[in-house]
Amino acid sequence: MEWIHTEGIQKKLLAGIIFFNLLDIIFTLLVVNLGFAVEANPFMLEILEINEIFFAGIKLSLVSLCVFLLWRLREYRVARISTFFCFLTYGCLMTYHIFGIAISVRLFFTGNI
Secondary structure, three states, X not given: OHHHHOHHHHHHHHHHHHHHHHHXXXXXXXXXXXXXXXXXXXXXXXXXXXXXXXXXXXXXXXXXXXXXXXXXXXXOHHHHHHHHHHHHHHHHHHHHHHHHHHHHHHHHHOOOO
16 A cells, blocks of 8 residues: 555545545435435534534534644654545445435335335
8 A cells, every 4th residue: 555655645535535525515415404314423413403504614624624634644654544544434425325315316206205
């Protein structure tokens, strides 16, 4: 995994994490508002019940702070590996969202909901 140690790769992975976070916010609000799902994180569920904009702002702020910290600590191996695994985890979450939305749409249009 030596390729993970280059600064260019780190920038791309961290940008991907922020992009995935934005998609996660959009997908979460979509499926929650359609009634297909609930927010799984109890802390974020409390915030989502207060206000959707507040939810999005908090989520974007927290992930952006973590990305900033990973960037500042990029010279440490543990930060580079953590960046990769955060990106990988968000990638899996995006697959889950897309799969769930596809199933929900199919069930909706076939009249099974």
